Amino acid sequence: MTELLTANRIDVAKVKADFPIFANNPGLVYLDSGASSQRPTAVxxxxxxxxxxxxxxxxxxxxxxxxxxxxxxxxxxxxxxxxxxxxxxxxxxxxxxxxxxxxxxxxxxxxxxxxxxxxxxxxxxxxxxxxxxxxxxxxxxxxxxxxxxxxxxxxxxxxxxxxxxxxxxxxxxxxxxxxxxxxxxxxxxxxxxxxxxxxxxxxxxxxxxxxxxxxxxxxxxxxxxxxxxxxxxxxxxxxxxxxxxxxxxxxxxxxxxxxxxxxxxxxxxxxxxxxxxxxxxxxxxxxxxxxxxxxxxxSIGMDAIEHHDREISKLAYENVKEAFGSEIRIFGPSDPSKRSGCLSFEFEGVHPHDVAQVLDQNLVNVRAGHHCAKPLMRHLGVAATARASFHIYNDEADVDALVNALRETRNFFI
Ligand SMILES: Cc1ncc(COP(=O)(O)O)c(C=O)c1O
Missing domain, CATH: 3.40.640.10 (Type I PLP-dependent aspartate aminotransferase-like (Major domain))
Structure with missing residues (x-):
């Protein structure tokens, strides 16, 4: 990050150790906290x-x-x-x-x-x-x-x-x-x-x-x-x-x-x-x-949680945008400061479920579907999107893993 986020208060490696799911699933890149987060040992x-x-x-x-x-x-x-x-x-x-x-x-x-x-x-x-x-x-x-x-x-x-x-x-x-x-x-x-x-x-x-x-x-x-x-x-x-x-x-x-x-x-x-x-x-x-x-x-601090959310949302938006430019459609504000928690996107012509499946082969877990927002999907003119969503246990390495797995997806389908 880990440097970036550690410098701004959240020690992601330490936080990750609080969540047994990561030790029990080595290599897991969990980017589906918008659907459901993981649980720390304390809970x-x-x-x-x-x-x-x-x-x-x-x-x-x-x-x-x-x-x-x-x-x-x-x-x-x-x-x-x-x-x-x-x-x-x-x-x-x-x-x-x-x-x-x-x-x-x-x-x-x-x-x-x-x-x-x-x-x-x-x-x-x-x-x-x-x-x-x-x-x-x-x-x-x-x-x-x-x-x-x-x-x-x-x-x-x-x-x-x-x-x-x-x-x-x-x-x-x-x-x-x-x-x-x-x-x-x-x-x-x-x-x-x-x-x-x-x-x-x-x-x-x-x-x-x-x-x-x-x-x-x-x-x-x-x-x-x-x-x-x-x-x-x-x-x-x-x-x-x-x-x-x-x-x-x-x-x-x-x-x-x-x-x-x-x-x-x-x-x-x-x-x-x-x-x-x-x-x-x-x-x-x-x-x-x-x-x-x-x-x-x-105990983590809501200021630090918010700061982390802003940083990782921005990082994910900018890195995905930089890697794929106009090949990928990112939904939502182009001003990263107006975003929180998630990044929804589509590669034109590739079904989001196929995207999510290739990502899963790389241990990157994202959600694909209508996200229980069908009126919004219709408004956006899509049946579904792929959505990566973040929390305090995600860091720059997870964003890198997402970008790399998306490269593989693009090379496979396009
Ligand atoms: C904005 C929003 N509202 C409501 C819900 C419904 O949450 P639950 O299924 O826990 O009732 C969700 C879940 O994804 C949500 O994202």
């Missing part, structure tokens, strides 16, 4: 320790183990809340299965308690399906109207006419970072305009939180969703943060145990926050694992 140990020494169901028992499990689970909530600078972690952090479930919670709850037929909901053309389909389902059974902010040739949102875009909107829901283009959106600018127009603002931070510090009290959102497995945590855990004043007014999404204070034959009384939104036995070990992931990120 594996936190979950293992919980299961070995402290497991019982939470919130229900008065015996020691149940209290220990509850303490670990609620402790994770508290630490994740502090990681986001939430004003009231113990009320504002809601655990869900992933961002998809968190966004479904938002759409369904707002659909039951707030939105009416004909109401305008604004999304963007660069959303992941997780932030499109729940609203389209709402449109089908409630008749809300969805409008999409357009995307320009540089993979950026077209917001020249922002005031009229958000005018009359009841909800504006958008990503903070595109999982395909790597574009970091002007989220706060859009959020402020949307708030001025009286809309509820929802942020999909699934690709943002793994690389950038977030302060939910200043970002401009009312609700923020993200997923644990892209930020070194386990699968099966996601987070919805929301302002407690808003969450208090939103009706529950899933019904069952834990989310009530009383149930009679003719109805129920919903529990207080955050339990109102956590029906059934929660993902206890997963929440504890995500708490450990957040501790791990803090």
């Amino acid at each position: 594996l140990e936190a979950m293992d320790n919980y299961y070995r020494f402290h497991h019982a169901n939470v919130h229900r028992g008065v015996y020691r183990l149940a209290e220990e499990a509850t303490e670990l689970y609620e402790g994770a909530r508290e630490r994740i809340g502090r990681f986001l600078s939430a004003a009231h972690p113990s009320r504002e952090i809601i655990f869900a299965k992933n961002s998809t479930e968190a966004l479904n919670l938002v759409a369904n709850s707002l659909g039951r308690g707030y939105l009416r037929q004909g109401d305008k909901v604004v999304l963007t053309k660069m959303e992941h399906h997780a932030n499109i389909v729940p609203w389209q389902m709402l449109s089908q059974y409630l008749g809300i109207k969805i409008e999409y902010i357009d995307v320009d040739d540089q993979g950026e949102l077209m917001i020249d006419d922002l005031d009229s875009i958000v005018d009359g909107a009841k909800v504006v829901s958008l990503t903070l970072t595109s999982n395909v283009l790597g574009t970091v959106t002007p989220f706060t600018e859009i959020a402020l305009a949307a708030k001025a127009a009286g809309a509820i603002v929802v942020g999909d931070a699934s690709q943002f939180v793994p690389h950038r510090a977030i302060d939910v009290t200043t970002i401009g959102a009312d609700l923020i969703a993200f997923t644990g497995h892209k930020m070194f945590g386990p699968t099966g855990i996601g987070v919805l943060w929301g302002k407690s004043e808003l969450l208090d007014q939103m009706p529950p999404f899933l019904g069952g145990g834990d989310m009530i204070t009383d149930v009679r034959l003719d109805g129920f009384v919903a529990n207080e926050l955050p339990y109102k939104f956590e029906a059934g036995t929660p993902p206890i070990a997963e929440a504890i694992g995500l708490g450990a992931a957040v501790d791990y990120m803090n």
Whole structure:
């Protein structure tokens, strides 16, 4: 790098040693963290320790183990809340299965308690399906109207006419970072305009939180969703943060145990926050694992993580561009400072799956497909892209390996 990045605080070799997957897969060049990151030993140990020494169901028992499990689970909530600078972690952090479930919670709850037929909901053309389909389902059974902010040739949102875009909107829901283009959106600018127009603002931070510090009290959102497995945590855990004043007014999404204070034959009384939104036995070990992931990120330092993200995104963009010039189409901003996390590309005439396969023969793991963003794929005029995505365990050698494997791909197919 390793020099480059070490000089700027992250010691990639040391970080890599924290992730057993690399020792267990010698030579692996893992460039698919946008789909799911790897896990450090600290996260594996936190979950293992919980299961070995402290497991019982939470919130229900008065015996020691149940209290220990509850303490670990609620402790994770508290630490994740502090990681986001939430004003009231113990009320504002809601655990869900992933961002998809968190966004479904938002759409369904707002659909039951707030939105009416004909109401305008604004999304963007660069959303992941997780932030499109729940609203389209709402449109089908409630008749809300969805409008999409357009995307320009540089993979950026077209917001020249922002005031009229958000005018009359009841909800504006958008990503903070595109999982395909790597574009970091002007989220706060859009959020402020949307708030001025009286809309509820929802942020999909699934690709943002793994690389950038977030302060939910200043970002401009009312609700923020993200997923644990892209930020070194386990699968099966996601987070919805929301302002407690808003969450208090939103009706529950899933019904069952834990989310009530009383149930009679003719109805129920919903529990207080955050339990109102956590029906059934929660993902206890997963929440504890995500708490450990957040501790791990803090131990590296969010400034250093962001710096690394900016450097490696720039390096990958520039090196691939320099090696292949007009032979390769790189999607998203040509200004590397506007990119985060990933590099999507195509060699004209070569299917991205073929690219990914040749790369795999060189132990370079990238994703090929529509990346759960089919409307964006249609907008870009492609069925799929190949996407290399990065994290703190990737360094210049990984970018070199990508470029070399891409040379082999080009020589083979073109
Ligand atoms: C921007 C964005 N939103 C939402 C999701 C959905 O995440 P999950 O599948 O963990 O719910 C992803 C996953 O790729 C994503 O990149």
